[in-house]
Amino acid sequence: MRPQFNIFKDIDKPVIFLYLLMISIGWLNIFAVEYTEAHKHIFDLSTSYGKQMVWIITALLLGAAVLMLDVRFFTSFSWIIYMVFLVVLVGVLFFGVEINATKAWFRIGGFAFQPSEVAKYATALALASWFSSIRTKTPDMMFRIKAIAIIALPAALVLLQKDVGTTLVFGSLILVLYREGVIGGLVLFFGALAITLFVLTLLLNEFIIIGALGLLTMIIAFILRKKVQAVLQLFGLFLIISLYVYAVDHIYENLFEPHHKARIEVLIHGGIDLQGAGYNLNQSKIAIGSGGLWGKGFLNGTQTKFNFVPEQTTDFIFCTIGEEWGFVGTTVTIGLFLALLFRLMLLAERQKSVFSRVFGYSIISIIFFHFLINIGMTIGLVPVIGIPLPLISYGGSSLWGMTLMLFTFLKLDAKRLDML
Amino acid sequence: MHIKVKTTQFDNRRKVIAGIILVSALLLLGRLFILQIADPSYKMSAQSNYLRHITDYPTRGLIYDRNGELLVYNEAHYDLMVIPGQVWEIDTLEFCNLLGIDIDTFESRLLQARRHSRFRASVFERQISKTTFAAFQEKLFRFQGFYVQPRTLRKYSYPIATHTFGYVGEAGPNIISNDPYYRPGDFIGISGLESAYEEILRGQKGIRIRMVDVLNRDIGPFQDGRYDTLAIAGQNLYTTLDHILQTYGEQLMKNKRGSIVAIEPSTGEILALVSSPSFDPGLLVGRQRTRNYRSLQNDPLKPLFNRALQAQYPPGSVFKIVNTLIALQDGIVTPSTSFSCSGIYHTRGISIRCRSHPSPVNAITGIQYSCNTYSSIIFQNTINQSGFNSIQEAFTHWRRHVMSFGIGRPFESDLSHELSGLVVSSDYYDRIYGPSGWRSQTILSLGIGQGELGVTPLQLANMTAAIANRGYYHTPHIVRAIGSPDNQNSDVQGFNHIDIDKEHFETMVKAMHLVVEEGTGNFSRIPGIAMGGKTGTVQNPHGENHSVFVAFAPVDNPQIAISVVVENAGYGSVWAAPIASLMIEKYLTGEVKRSWFEQRVLEASFLTPNP
Numbered sequence A: 001m002r003p004q005f006n007i008f009k010d011i012d013k014p015v016i017f018l019y020l021l022m023i024s025i026g027w028l029n030i031f032a033v034e035y036t037e038a039h040k041h042i043f044d045l046s047t048s049y050g051k052q053m054v055w056i057i058t059a060l061l062l063g064a065a066v067l068m069l070d071v072r073f074f075t076s077f078s079w080i081i082y083m084v085f086l087v088v089l090v091g092v093l094f095f096g097v098e099i100n101a102t103k104a105w106f107r108i109g110g111f112a113f114q115p116s117e118v119a120k121y122a123t124a125l126a127l128a129s130w131f132s133s134i135r136t137k138t139p140d141m142m143f144r145i146k147a148i149a150i151i152a153l154p155a156a157l158v159l160l161q162k163d164v165g166t167t168l169v170f171g172s173l174i175l176v177l178y179r180e181g182v183i184g185g186l187v188l189f190f191g192a193l194a195i196t197l198f199v200l201t202l203l204l205n206e207f208i209i210i211g212a213l214g215l216l217t218m219i220i221a222f223i224l225r226k227k228v229q230a231v232l233q234l235f236g237l238f239l240i241i242s243l244y245v246y247a248v249d250h251i252y253e254n255l256f257e258p259h260h261k262a263r264i265e266v267l268i269h270g271g272i273d274l275q276g277a278g279y280n281l282n283q284s285k286i287a288i289g290s291g292g293l294w295g296k297g298f299l300n301g302t303q304t305k306f307n308f309v310p311e312q313t314t315d316f317i318f319c320t321i322g323e324e325w326g327f328v329g330t331t332v333t334i335g336l337f338l339a340l341l342f343r344l345m346l347l348a349e350r351q352k353s354v355f356s357r358v359f360g361y362s363i364i365s366i367i368f369f370h371f372l373i374n375i376g377m378t379i380g381l382v383p384v385i386g387i388p389l390p391l392i393s394y395g396g397s398s399l400w401g402m403t404l405m406l407f408t409f410l411k412l413d414a415k416r417l418d419m420l
Numbered sequence B: 001m002h003i004k005v006k007t008t009q010f011d012n013r014r015k016v017i018a019g020i021i022l023v024s025a026l027l028l029l030g031r032l033f034i035l036q037i038a039d040p041s042y043k044m045s046a047q048s049n050y051l052r053h054i055t056d057y058p059t060r061g062l063i064y065d066r067n068g069e070l071l072v073y074n075e076a077h078y079d080l081m082v083i084p085g086q087v088w089e090i091d092t093l094e095f096c097n098l099l100g101i102d103i104d105t106f107e108s109r110l111l112q113a114r115r116h117s118r119f120r121a122s123v124f125e126r127q128i129s130k131t132t133f134a135a136f137q138e139k140l141f142r143f144q145g146f147y148v149q150p151r152t153l154r155k156y157s158y159p160i161a162t163h164t165f166g167y168v169g170e171a172g173p174n175i176i177s178n179d180p181y182y183r184p185g186d187f188i189g190i191s192g193l194e195s196a197y198e199e200i201l202r203g204q205k206g207i208r209i210r211m212v213d214v215l216n217r218d219i220g221p222f223q224d225g226r227y228d229t230l231a232i233a234g235q236n237l238y239t240t241l242d243h244i245l246q247t248y249g250e251q252l253m254k255n256k257r258g259s260i261v262a263i264e265p266s267t268g269e270i271l272a273l274v275s276s277p278s279f280d281p282g283l284l285v286g287r288q289r290t291r292n293y294r295s296l297q298n299d300p301l302k303p304l305f306n307r308a309l310q311a312q313y314p315p316g317s318v319f320k321i322v323n324t325l326i327a328l329q330d331g332i333v334t335p336s337t338s339f340s341c342s343g344i345y346h347t348r349g350i351s352i353r354c355r356s357h358p359s360p361v362n363a364i365t366g367i368q369y370s371c372n373t374y375s376s377i378i379f380q381n382t383i384n385q386s387g388f389n390s391i392q393e394a395f396t397h398w399r400r401h402v403m404s405f406g407i408g409r410p411f412e413s414d415l416s417h418e419l420s421g422l423v424v425s426s427d428y429y430d431r432i433y434g435p436s437g438w439r440s441q442t443i444l445s446l447g448i449g450q451g452e453l454g455v456t457p458l459q460l461a462n463m464t465a466a467i468a469n470r471g472y473y474h475t476p477h478i479v480r481a482i483g484s485p486d487n488q489n490s491d492v493q494g495f496n497h498i499d500i501d502k503e504h505f506e507t508m509v510k511a512m513h514l515v516v517e518e519g520t521g522n523f524s525r526i527p528g529i530a531m532g533g534k535t536g537t538v539q540n541p542h543g544e545n546h547s548v549f550v551a552f553a554p555v556d557n558p559q560i561a562i563s564v565v566v567e568n569a570g571y572g573s574v575w576a577a578p579i580a581s582l583m584i585e586k587y588l589t590g591e592v593k594r595s596w597f598e599q600r601v602l603e604a605s606f607l608t609p610n611p
Ligand SMILES: [Zn+2]
Pocket: B341, B342, B343, B354, B355, B357, B370, B371, B372, B373, B374
């Protein structure tokens, strides 16, 4: 083994570069949100950008510390870390404080910390450890159920904190299960189909959809009329889908909480209730839309400067990018995320060990989900779900969590040749 | 030292995952393209979010009389405005209590404003009282979306000249859709001077663009005020009215239907323009305006009707002066040509009665005694004179002379809604009688100022001014200067020459002087003032005759020409002439010495229910 200080030679430079670039972009936009003519020192702890500066410095120290650790720390202690965070997630239910209707925070001085952000990391480690323990090529049913349970357990605890957004982030680990063959492509396909039908049912009358599907079934059945088996399966499928569509309305009306329903309705119908549930989305779209091609320029965003968009440093930081840097800025931001995700995939695929690969795909899934949902909600593609934009949004827990994940993976990658 | 990575059966799935990521990113980019590039509406929304266009209303120009007396000015009041899109969590109950309205009214007004526009201000409550304003000012920061807009209301120093001033009202939907200057709640001159000089009086609104934050707090001027425009105050009007004479004229016309028009002959400046019955101009200002207007509209005496400009009468005997002038000019008669009058004039089956008076009469005594016979003969001779190929040509020649006195067409100076009067053309008789079906006796009544003739009191006064001037008149007008007393309002000051020799006018001036000294107007002679005048008694098919008198004074240096019409009051010499003489005495001497004479007029009433 090489000496520890050579880690900086083996570490993946593109990821480090993207990481530093994105946290810098994040900080600049947080600065733009709170900037006033009489702006304070950039380290002033009464401002978000001052605090974020502290978070960035501590995150960099944290990242360096992770790189210093021996890789065996992660492989050996993954279960212990996972267990510790399960306990912490239970603890926060009793001893935590509520911020934005979510009881997911510990408060230390002026800083608030959200353990669920780091619990994602712990879950990724546990999942990696579980997959690396398997020797056979095709996992059995028990193995699959346990893999799902590793994800579902912390997800359920986070749901008890009423943090739907983070719960859904755990759900994104389905991508890892898919990559590792625990679930098949059909599950992904039907998942996508279910979501599409859900939205369509809210938009249109359910009988129109069932009718349309029935017509489609008849046409396909006519084409496949020689294959009795296939036709029977097709009709079975049609029956199930029809029942689902019919049930969606019932599920939606009875199982969704009013404020979730409001967010979904705002999204689907648009332009309604602009002072209430639709306010955030409307102002967010105005901010981004008014940016145009080149944006209004750094510190010149009127939506940003005059606080029209709520939660602008955190969940809605993308508004500031859209308003001040325009389509060019948003395209560059999306490009950076794509670059990061594809680079991480490339790294994940070159791992020799299952542990490293599964861990890599876990953080790819998490970052991808955050990226898609966060930006999607600011432009009205998905309901408003309060999760931050990785490395860019204000917030220490999020930045620490992402740093831990990225640097752990970088460490694993740097040591990939040493790992079995 | 490449080590071949162990492949598994699921390795192809990385392509699916990469595909999902790529498609998701493209979806986001597509949506962003629509928001940021394709749809421009978000830029507008961002602006309306943080920019407030604040209108500064200029003060409306003041109106002065000819001697610098302030007649019309402004008084501040306050409108409570609302921008519905910004109304946010206000204490409705407290708000309603302050304003003295109930919740239902509040809701319905807000809804109405919202229908108009979410982002533009609407008037929520008009002209709130000073105490309400004070109470609001203190608590306004708690009523987000509401603000107080200072405005001004018209005030009048004297309750006079209502018809001349006109009034100011809220711009209606028609005006707003035709002229982008006006917004709902803005005021505009509706009639009279307020309407004729609207653009001068109103000035120019100023716009300030302010930036506000999400709590509607003022952050400062947008772009350091680069796009702000300053309000330009309206300009003052310096009118030709003499407020003392105007007031006196309105007093004299109390309880009478009719009008007085007084003109300074040397300039065409209107000294007084009285239409009776009238009303206090203050009635058409403020919150009660609509209600007052409606009751004025329903008043059977028609106080809104400006008789001085809009009533049209046959001129009667005063028109004999014009006919005599034309006959003298055309050489039909000389001043000494005389005809005998037997008290009735016969011509081809038509007879016109006259009164008893010394006979024979010539150009001067014909006017002095207002002889119908003399007037009929010279009119027939004018129409039948040789040198014209047809009666149509002769008539047209006569008509052109008549119209050169300013009769039969509007002056189009600065008096709104004036009628043109009526002098029909020969076509009119051709249509009725056929081109060869009419003769001079057919239209004989024109000779004594009856028949198809219509003149307004303003035209009568102007005609008198033209005679006083011995052959010309300045277009009558009411505003002599704009902005400052020295800035002449040259647009309305036209010079009009009458194509009749000055010597003939001298003859008529002499006749009119005799009317007052020894003739039909003798009763109204003013001791010490040489006045020329002519009585008229206009037949009225609907009732008692109208009493008419025209006059000017002093005869040698005329400073005032006047027409007086008192409807349904009988002979011109009995009521119209005394009123004219009182007006002239008041104007020339500043006081009225004949108090019994004045008292008689002030006490007279002719407001019978008969219109
Ligand atoms: Zn006679």
